[in-house]
Every structure is written in C-alpha cells, then in structure tokens.
Amino acid sequence: MSLLSAFTIFASMSQQQDTLKAQVAALPLSPGVYQFVDKNGTVIYVGKAKSLRKRVSSYFVQSRDHTPKVRVLVRQIVEIRHFVVNSEQDALLLENSLIKTLQPRYNILLKDDKTYPWIVIRREPFPRVESTRQLRHDGSQYFGPYGSVSMQHSILEFIREVIPLRTCKLNLSPQAVARGRYGVCLQYHLGNCKGPCVGAQSEAEYDELVDMVKQVLRGDLRPVRRYLERNMQEAAAALKFETAQRFKQRLDALENYQSRSVIVSAKIVDCDVFSLLEDDDVVYCNFIRLRHGSVVALHTVKLSPGVEASQAEMLTMAIQYVVDNISHDLSREVIVPLLPSTTLLFDKVVFTVPKRGEKAELLEFSLKSARIYRAEQMKNLEIKNPERHTERLMNAMQRELHLDRQPRHIECFDNSNLQGTNPVASCVVFRDGRPSRREYRHFNVKTVVGPDDFASMREIVYRRYSRLLEEGAELPDLIIVDGGKGQLSSAYGVLCELGIERQVPIVGLAKRIEEIFFPGDPMPYYLSRTGEPLKVVCHIRDEAHRFGITFHRQKRSKAFIDSELEHIRGIGAKSVNDLMRHFRTVSRIGSATLAELAGVVGEARARAVYGHFHGVETTTDENRNDGEKEN
Numbered sequence: 001m002s003l004l005s006a007f008t009i010f011a012s013m014s015q016q017q018d019t020l021k022a023q024v025a026a027l028p029l030s031p032g033v034y035q036f037v038d039k040n041g042t043v044i045y046v047g048k049a050k051s052l053r054k055r056v057s058s059y060f061v062q063s064r065d066h067t068p069k070v071r072v073l074v075r076q077i078v079e080i081r082h083f084v085v086n087s088e089q090d091a092l093l094l095e096n097s098l099i100k101t102l103q104p105r106y107n108i109l110l111k112d113d114k115t116y117p118w119i120v121i122r123r124e125p126f127p128r129v130e131s132t133r134q135l136r137h138d139g140s141q142y143f144g145p146y147g148s149v150s151m152q153h154s155i156l157e158f159i160r161e162v163i164p165l166r167t168c169k170l171n172l173s174p175q176a177v178a179r180g181r182y183g184v185c186l187q188y189h190l191g192n193c194k195g196p197c198v199g200a201q202s203e204a205e206y207d208e209l210v211d212m213v214k215q216v217l218r219g220d221l222r223p224v225r226r227y228l229e230r231n232m233q234e235a236a237a238a239l240k241f242e243t244a245q246r247f248k249q250r251l252d253a254l255e256n257y258q259s260r261s262v263i264v265s266a267k268i269v270d271c272d273v274f275s276l277l278e279d280d281d282v283v284y285c286n287f288i289r290l291r292h293g294s295v296v297a298l299h300t301v302k303l304s305p306g307v308e309a310s311q312a313e314m315l316t317m318a319i320q321y322v323v324d325n326i327s328h329d330l331s332r333e334v335i336v337p338l339l340p341s342t343t344l345l346f347d348k349v350v351f352t353v354p355k356r357g358e359k360a361e362l363l364e365f366s367l368k369s370a371r372i373y374r375a376e377q378m379k380n381l382e383i384k385n386p387e388r389h390t391e392r393l394m395n396a397m398q399r400e401l402h403l404d405r406q407p408r409h410i411e412c413f414d415n416s417n418l419q420g421t422n423p424v425a426s427c428v429v430f431r432d433g434r435p436s437r438r439e440y441r442h443f444n445v446k447t448v449v450g451p452d453d454f455a456s457m458r459e460i461v462y463r464r465y466s467r468l469l470e471e472g473a474e475l476p477d478l479i480i481v482d483g484g485k486g487q488l489s490s491a492y493g494v495l496c497e498l499g500i501e502r503q504v505p506i507v508g509l510a511k512r513i514e515e516i517f518f519p520g521d522p523m524p525y526y527l528s529r530t531g532e533p534l535k536v537v538c539h540i541r542d543e544a545h546r547f548g549i550t551f552h553r554q555k556r557s558k559a560f561i562d563s564e565l566e567h568i569r570g571i572g573a574k575s576v577n578d579l580m581r582h583f584r585t586v587s588r589i590g591s592a593t594l595a596e597l598a599g600v601v602g603e604a605r606a607r608a609v610y611g612h613f614h615g616v617e618t619t620t621d622e623n624r625n626d627g628e629k630e631n
Contacts, residue, residue, distance in 0.1 A: 023080045024060060026379045027053040028372065030084045033094045037079040043071055045099045045106040048091040049215050073106050083298050084372050094295055101296040109239060117152045119143045119217060126196045126206050128171040129165055129213055143217040145213040150376055159216065162224060163209050166193050174203075225251065274322070275366035276315055279374060279531065285318035286370040287326065288362065292524075299326055300373035312341035320345060324469040335359050337367075378532070390432045393532055395432075400517070400533040402525075403505055407478040408432055411464075413491070413546040414482040415445075415456045423448060425460040426548030429476075435535050435543055440546075454490040457481065461494040469498060475583075482541055485517050492519040509541055565589070570608045577603045579609070589613070 027034075029051045036045040047054030059066075059074050066074075085091050099107050120132045123139040131152060135142055160167070168180060180195040195199040212223050232247035250466045274286040282304055289297040301320060319340060324332060326384035335352050343351065354360040378389065394406035401407070410430040415423065429436045443463065444563075448455045461479075468475060481491045488508030495501040501519075508517035515524040527534040565586065582600045583589045589597075589612035599604035 007076065012305075020060065020077060020080065024053065024057050026081075026181065026376045027051050027082060028084060028376075031083055031086075031088050031091045031100060032084040033091055034083075035081040035098070035104075036073065036077045037081060038076045039078045042075060043081075043098075043102045043104050045104050046095055048095040049086075050088055050091075052084070056080060057303055058290055064174075069106065074194050078526070083369060096360045097295050100337060101291070115118060119152060119156060121210065121214065124172075125174070126166055126203065127210055128167065129156065129159060129210075129229045141214070145466060155217075159213055160192065160226065162190055163212055164198060165206075165213070172196055178430070191478060237611040249286065252598075268362065270331050271335055271359075271362075272317065272327070272331045273335045273362050273366045274319055276336055277312060277316075277361055277367065277370040278311070283314050283318070284370045284374050285315075285322070286366045286367050286373070287318075288369075289331070290362075297327070298369060300345055300370055301326075302377070302413065310341065314487065316340040316342060316370070335363055337363060353419075391534070393433050396531060397533045397536060400531060401478070402504075402518075403478065405477060409474065409476045410478045410480060410540060411476040412480040412482060412540045413457065413460060413464075414541075414548045415453050415460075415487075416545075416548040423456055424548060425456060426544050427464060428462070428540065429546055430540055430543075433540075440547055453483065454486050457483070457487045457490045458494055461491045462497070465494070465498055465504075473577060475500065475504050477504075479504055479535070480507065480540060480544075481508045482544055483508055484510045485522070486517060488517050542629060565609075568608055568612045571601075575605055 008122060029107045031048075031050050032052045033046065033048050034056050035043045038044050038339060039237075044261060047055070047502060059070065059077075083094060085094060117131050117133055118135060119142070120130055121141045122130065123141075132142075166172075167187060168185065168469075170176070170624070176182075177197065180198075182196050184198055184200075185193070187193040188195045194206075196206055202420055212376075214228070215222075216224050228247050228251050232244045233257075234242035235247060237544055251616065260587060268290060271290050273286075273290070275286045275288075277284040282302055284302055286300045287298070288295060299320065299322070301321060302322060303314070303363075315336060315338065319330070319334070330346055330349050332348065333350050333352055333555055334346075335354060338353060339351055340346075343349065384447075394408060398406050408431060410595070412428050412430070413425060415425050425442040425443040425445060427443070429439035441464070443460045445459060447457045447459050465475070478493065479495075481487045486507065491508075492501065492506055495504060506519060510517060510524060511516075517524055537630075563580065565571055565625070578600050579589050580599075583592060590608065592610075594606055594610045598608050600606075601609070
C-alpha cells in the first residue's frame with residue numbers, strides 16, 4: 001500500500017469519527033432506542049437506553065471493559081439512528097419489536113420468538129384472567145404488554161387478591177353447570193372464588209367483577225379504589241389492623257400502576273402513521289409502521305415541497321416518497337393528521353384522521369419524533385457550520401417579525417417590583433441569537449413612585465438610549481419589551497421623543513408568549529409555535545425576567561439589612577458596613593456578644609446594637625457626632 005493510499009484511509013477514518021462524535025453530541029438525554037448502521041445501510045445493532053447520549057457515548061470511550069465483539073462493532077458503525085420514547089418500559093418494548101423485525105447481526109438475546117407478556121380476559125362463560133405471551137385475535141381482550149414479567153405477575157396477584165375470580169380451567173357453560181358434575185375447590189374455601197362452578201354465583205354478578213378488572217387494566221382505578229378504601233375502613237373499624245394494612249398496601253400499589261404503552265397496542269394491529277412538521281421552506285415527515293400491534297419501523301425524512309404547496313400536497317408527496325424509497329407499500333389503514341390531496345395514487349388504502357384515543361396518541365408520538373429529528377438537524381448544523389446556522393436563524397427571525405434587516409443585536413427590557421417597593425429593571429442583550437452577558441445592564445428606577453410599570457418602562461428606555469446616543473454607541477436591530485400594549489406604547493413614545501423610532505424597530509411581548517404587538521396595531525401577531533424564532537424570543541424573555549428578578553431579590557435583601565441596622569439610634573452607614581463586613585449576616589450580629597461587637601464598632605455603638613437585639617436599655621452619647629449619620 002502506498003503512503004498516499006494509507007494517508008487517504010486514515011483521513012477518511014478520522015472524518016468518520018468526527019461525524020459520529022457530532023451525532024453522539026446531538027443525542028438527547030431522554031430514554032429511547034438506538035441503532036448502529038454499517039456502510040451498506042444495514043442495521044447491525046439495536047439497543048435501549050435510559051439516557052441515549054450517555055449510553056451511546058460509552059461505546060466510543062476507550063475502555064478495557066469493552067469486549068472484542070464491541071470493538072469490532074464500533075469499527076463498523078458509520079451512522080447512528082435513534083428513537084425517543086416516553087419511558088424505559090417503552091424503550092424495552094420498542095427494542096423487542098425492532099430486534100425481532102430487523103434481526104441485527106450483533107443482537108443475540110431477542111432473536112427468538114419470545115415476546116413480552118400480556119394479560120388476557122378470555123372470551124368464555126365466567127371469563128378467566130390469565131397471563132399469556134401469544135397475542136391472538138380470538139375475541140378475547142388483551143392488556144399490555146408489560147416490559148417486566150414481575151410487574152405483570154404482581155398485577156395479576158393484586159387482581160386475584162382483591163377481586164374473587166375463578167382460576168380453574170373448567171368448562172362453565174350453563175349446560176355443564178346445570179349437570180351438577182363439578183364440586184367446589186380449595187379456592188372457594190379460602191374465599192378467593194365464589195363457586196360459579198356449582199351455581200353459587202350468577203353470571204351477571206361475576207361479570208360485574210370482570211368489569212372491575214377491565215377498569216383497572218385500562219387505568220380507571222376509581223371503582224377498585226373505592227372498594228379497597230371501604231374494606232380498609234371496615235377492617236380498621238373492626239380493629240383488624242393487619243387486614244387494614246394489607247388493603248393500604250394494595251392502595252399504594254394501585255397508585256403506582258400503569259398499564260398502557262403507545263409502542264405496542266392490542267387494539268391497533270396493522271397500520272402506518274404519517275405526521276408532518278413544517279419549518280420555513282422544508283417539511284419533516286415521520287413515518288411509523290405497526291405490524292401485529294408492535295412498532296417495527298420509524299423513519300423521518302426531510303423534504304423541500306416548494307413555496308406554494310399546501311399541507312395536503314406536502315402529505316401526498318411525503319407518502320409517495322416513503323413508498324418509493326422506504327416501505328414500497330402501505331398498510332390497509334394509514335393514520336394521518338389530514339387527508340392527502342389525492343387518494344388515487346394509493347389504491348385500497350383507508351386514511352384515518354383520529355381525534356382521540358390510541359390512534360391519536362400514535363399520531364402525537366410520530367409528531368414528537370419529527371420535532372426531535374428537526375432539533376437534532378439544527379444542532380448538527382450548528383456544530384458543523386455555526387455561521388450558516390446563525391445566518392439561517394437570523395433570516396427566519398427577520399421574516400417572522402417583518403423586519404427590514406436581520407436582528408443581529410437584540411435588547412429586551414423587563415420591570416420588577418413587589419407592590420411598588422424596590423422597583424428595578426433589566427436590559428439583556430443578545431447577539432446572533434445568543435446572550436451577550438457582559439452587556440447586560442441593571443437599572444434602579446428613580447423617578448417613579450408606586451407600582452407604575454408604564455412609567456418605569458418610559459424612564460428605563462429613555463435612560464438607556466439617550467446615553468447610547470450621547471456616546472455615539474451602536475443602536476440595536478430590535479427592541480423587545482416584556483409586556484403588552486401599554487408597556488409597548490410607553491417605550492415607543494420614548495423612541496419618538498429621541499427621534500429614533502424609524503431607526504430601531506420595537507415589539508411588545510404579551511404574557512401569552514406567541515403574541516407579539518407592533519406599535520400602532522391593536523391586534524396581536526401570532527408567532528409560529530413550531531419555528532425557531534419563537535424559541536429565541538422565549539429565551540430572551542426568560543433571560544430578562546431571570547436577570548431582573550435576581551437583582552430585585554438582592555436589592556430587597558440589602559434594603560432589609562439596611563433598615564434593620566440603621567434604625568438603631570446612633571448607628572450610621574459606616575458602622576453598618578463594618579458590622580456586615582465582619583459578621584456577614586444580621587442574625588450573627590444579633591447573636592454576637594457585647595465584647596465581639598465592641599471589637600468592631602467600639603463600646604458605645606456596641607451597647608446600642610446589643611440592646612436593640614436583646615431588649616436591654618443602654619446609654620449612648622447622643623451628642624456624639626462622628627460624621628457617620630446618613631443624610
């Protein structure tokens with residue numbers, strides 16, 4: 001091999017490692033499932049994680065604990081895919097479905113035909129409630145699946161302890177029971193069954209208990225909670241405290257119970273799900289495929305549909321792209337947020353637009369996946385090319401806020417006071433969409449008495465920009481006022497007074513964060529809830545509020561200290577400073593001995609301070625004039 005060839009291979013490997021590091025850095029800290037893909041586009045490993053970024057990054061850290069198989073696996077990775085879910089249990093279930101579907105080379109634990117357990121209510125007279133791993137469409141009702149067998153067993157045990165149902169496999173048809181060939185078993189004598197096999201319990205009474213089981217498994221715990229609370233109170237009234245404690249423990253277990261997952265469903269068998277997320281001139285389409293009630297595929301694609309394409313046309317384009325490049329066919333049922341522009345391209349396909357229920361939850365899960373994919377794309381773009389990302393963000397903000405130039409320099413004002421006391425204001429500065437903290441400014445409101453936010457805003461904006469004009473400093477590209485039309489009118493009036501209203505655009509941000517007010521327009525303008533400009537505006541508003549509140553709290557604390565000490569007769573500002581510098585807090589000053597105080601401010605002032613905190617009458621030289629009393 002030539003030196004040039006070796007250098008080319010080394011450079012290619014280094015570039016691939018940099019790409020993988022960027023993908024790992026963009027991963028969220030949420031639970032989910034990750035896939036490692038080789039150079040042929042084949043998924044070679046599927047794993048689950050409580051925190052995707054932490055788990056995946058562990059593969060790329062030099063460690064002696066890595067097995068030879070892991071080292072070989074890492075060398076083959078060229079792409080990392082992932083899917084974010086709501087919980088670790090959902091991650092378990094999704095990993096199970098994907099491994100069984102994809103059969104990755106480096107997964108060995110879940111390639112068999114085993115699956116997670118379900119709870120089934122059999123379709124038969126006097127139905128049994130049992131555990132099963134086989135999901136069959138036989139008319140029975142299935143609940144689950146459960147990511148933990150122990151969890152499923154504890155739920156079944158709980159149901160059997162609380163609700164007396166049969167566990168035998170006898171045929172309890174009306175004819176069989178009428179023959180009188182059955183006898184009661186031990187469970188009947190233990191009180192765990194009411195004897196439907198011998199006609200001691202009617203089918204209607206038994207069905208009421210089964211309905212209670214269904215409500216528990218569907219997440220409606222109220223009937224069983226009432227049942228347990230009633231039994232607990234009766235046991236406590238009868239002084240059967242051990243029995244009451246058992247019912248209390250069952251109530252606690254009931255509170256922690258969760259039964260349903262969006263990743264796997266017993267009701268939705270085979271379907272495809274499409275969701276759309278618009279972002280400026282591109283659209284993100286997420287595609288989910290369910291087979292036999294389990295998610296077996298997730299993909300998000302980025303498309304450029306054109307300027308004037310409607311949502312229906314974009315959806316049609318996205319579905320066609322997925323059919324041509326990913327799935328090659330569609331399920332009989334396709335769940336979508338709206339109907340496509342034409343259904344002629346998709347023969348024998350029924351499009352469903354759900355409003356509630358599990359199908360709507362699937363659609364929301366798909367949309368969430370699209371949002372996460374978009375966020376990661378933006379983060380990758382920012383890491384690889386920060387200037388390009390900034391340019392794109394500034395263009396989006398200019399377009400969204402109807403500005404004549406990019407808002408590279410933004411300043412935001414916020415007032416803070418507590419019932420008119422200690423009024424302050426803050427000004428935060430953002431450059432290129434990022435905070436420039438060294439340019440932040442605090443303001444003490446000097447001319448306003450009482451809680452007058454409008455007057456406070458006028459004073460602060462005037463002081464800020466009159467000074468910038470005097471100094472010949474740079475004016476911002478955009479001013480944001482945290483408040484509605486009143487604060488905006490006050491600030492805009494100041495700009496008109498200074499003659500810069502045409503040089504600097506200004507907007508008001510209402511309490512409802514998506515509402516923007518422009519000067520002279522009584523109607524609010526609504527920012528896109530899915531666009532980046534709203535996120536930047538939220539960040540600016542929150543930063544101004546945080547900065548102002550912090551300063552206000554500091555000022556209130558200082559005002560309390562000053563008022564507490566300076567109300568002591570004979571104590572002035574210099575003594576207050578000396579005491580605070582030495583003791584740090586007012587409480588320590590109050591608990592100090594007379595000798596300790598005298599060592600800081602002298603004996604006469606020490607007696608005055610000590611007497612104030614301990615209720616002791618002291619004598620001081622009232623005619624003393626040491627120059628430390630405040631004006």
